[in-house]
Amino acid sequence: MSDNSDLRDELEANEAVQAVVDRVLSYQxxxxxxxxxxxxxxxxxxxxxxxxxxxxDQTADRISNADPAQPD
Structure with missing residues (x-):
């Protein structure tokens, strides 16, 4: 499981895309x-x-393997 910090500052994502990643990470x-x-x-x-x-695919896999107990 990841501590989720690597998903908070996605290098390839602009601010709007990062907001989508953050929202999906929070719920999924x-x-x-x-x-x-x-x-x-x-x-x-x-x-x-x-x-x-x-x-x-990579981001979905990383979120899927993220620890849901980690704070946002």
Missing amino acids: AGAPADTVRAELVKGLDDIDEDMPDGWL
């Missing part, structure tokens, strides 16, 4: 990667942003 930490990826895609669609498939 520890959830199955497919669920997390779907939530990331939905959040990105909401803000009219796109991220590469590799980023989506």
